[in-house]
Amino acid sequence: MYKLTLTILLAVLTAAMSPATAQDRPNILWIVSEDNTVLLGSYGDQFATTPNLDQFAAGSIRYKNAFSTAPVCAPSRNTLITGMYPPSLGTEHMRSVYPSPAFVKFFPKYLREAGYYTTNNAKKDYNTPDQTDAWDESSNKATYKNRKPGQPFFAVFNLNVSHESSLHEPLPALKHDPEKVPLPPYHPATPELKHDWAQYYDKLEEMDRQFGRLLQELKDEGLAENTIVFYYADNGGVLARSKRFMYESGLHVPLIVHLPPKYAHLASQKSGTVSDRLVTFLDFAPTVLSLVDIKVPEYMQGGAFLGKQQKPEPPYAFGFRGRMDERIDMSRSVRDKKFRYIRNYLPNKIYGQYLEYLWRAPSVKSWEELYKAGKLNAVQSKFWEAKPAEELFDVDADPHNIKNLADDPKYKKDLERLRKANAEWMAKYKDVGFIPEAIIYEIAKKTPLYDYARSGQYNFGKIAATADLASSRTAAHTQALIKALADTDPSVRYWGATGLTVLKAAAGKDALRKALKDPEPAVRIAAAEALYVTGADKTAAVATLTDALKSDNPYARLQALNVLDLAGKDAAPAIPGAEQIAAQKPEMFDYDIRAAKVLLNNFKNSK
Structure with a gap:
């Protein structure tokens, strides 16, 4: 009881x-x-x-x-x-x-x-x-x-x-x-x-x-x-x-x-x-x-x-940038309580790449027009120009991040410390951003990228090291980048070609021409970009880019359209393909459609 x-x-x-x-x-x-x-x-x-x-x-x-x-x-x-x-x-x-x-x-x-x-x-x-x-x-x-x-x-x-x-x-x-x-x-x-x-x-x-x-x-x-x-x-x-x-x-x-x-x-x-x-x-x-x-x-x-x-x-706050809408880019950042460090892996691309959505604000157009007219000072012009490989800012002294200290010997230790922190962070979490998105798109059909990176198939160390060489703007790395074009890993080959674009290197013409037949669209397109930018073979480059517009992979199409946008009147062979893309109804996101419309507009204005 x-x-x-x-x-x-x-x-x-x-x-x-x-x-x-x-x-x-x-x-x-x-x-x-x-x-x-x-x-x-x-x-x-x-x-x-x-x-x-x-x-x-x-x-x-x-x-x-x-x-x-x-x-x-x-x-x-x-x-x-x-x-x-x-x-x-x-x-x-x-x-x-x-x-x-x-x-x-x-x-x-x-x-x-x-x-x-x-x-x-x-x-x-x-x-x-x-x-x-x-x-x-x-x-x-x-x-x-x-x-x-x-x-x-x-x-x-x-x-x-x-x-x-x-x-x-x-x-x-x-x-x-x-x-x-x-x-x-x-x-x-x-x-x-x-x-x-x-x-x-x-x-x-x-x-x-x-x-x-x-x-x-x-x-x-x-x-x-x-x-x-x-x-x-x-x-x-x-x-x-x-x-x-x-x-x-x-x-x-x-x-x-x-x-x-x-x-x-x-x-x-x-x-x-x-x-x-x-x-x-x-x-x-x-x-x-x-x-x-x-x-x-x-x-x-x-x-x-x-x-x-x-x-x-x-000790640090880490940040990243990948593709933004229809424009491809890649950066990583490390912040402590005094400095912001930025590593730009595609420094050949200007900060102010045209983005249809961003350009809807009247202010952006007015800023760009002054740059084209040569009426800006150096600080205001920087946005419209290519990036350095590394940026370092003293946030306390420079809250707007306009004075890059990366080349200042007084800040060498801080630069090296933050550069190392960035490399260690990316390695710890097997950063898959070094894989071109056209390849990511195909991998993701079969397995999440997180699982892929831990499956033994992702050679992060070699790919990231090649990306470092590719983005460093150091001519001494030219031969290493040419050698990378023959690697068994397509992401390594992609960064080899991209590095030659960054350097605008005249060397590597034969290796790049061979890469135009690479089984991976992302590598073919990167090789075409290098051949076009260096002037080594613009005709073959545009032909490869035009063919890429027929791809079933939307991010291969987008990558090709980003390169063709540099070509001006030379993009003429690609215009019919761009018109077909621009006329499509988006299945999910319309970034290749946006890029195609931009290319068509720019081509029209280049005549």
């Missing part, structure tokens, strides 16, 4: 405690703005009108060294949702949707499994096949209000008012004065640039109002004391040379986290303070799991900066 009474009593106590225990688990609210770096009053921008965020920061932890992993949304959001570095997954290229390995769960799944109500309102854009079961709700009507009584929630709200598309149409009336707007030193003071900057500050003000409404709604629901709130931006932005580019303006993001008093013990510092800890998007998924006391999976590559599973501060 005594045992039975005790059993009943324990059952009653357990039932009574369960709702309270659930309620004691913190809710997590993410408020995400699009395309803005630290242009907020709380971060020292005196021109910004952001009172709600400034007040929020005053009672929260403001992180001064927070960075997106990529300077564009989809690859960065891939990092956020997986807790993994996209170049290790093969998901670095903009909207490529290559598969993740089977063991990778979108992290809200772990919260759902633990009893959380998960909602997303409404942007996903995760750059890999969706996992719809990560959310209880995902739509522009999704809200935590639909959860069960007492059920904890994880909710995401995306504010897109500051997205770059907000600058595509100039507004006739502005709150921020274009004549008073502060311009970065790389932007000339054209009327269009001043207007776009002022309009952007107007959009940030509206974003701040939307943020304030979401915060007030949380308070009105009586949930503020049980909810940990994150505010951050999905990447930097938004005017040209910020979003998509590897500078502070593209990678440095605001991050402000508020922990109510009952959860203050989950942070290592007090509310109302500023943290200089290095934080990247790799750390967000582990941090949320740490805050709600769910074990962080070992495969996640970041470390929690809040909660019970906090990790030591990392």
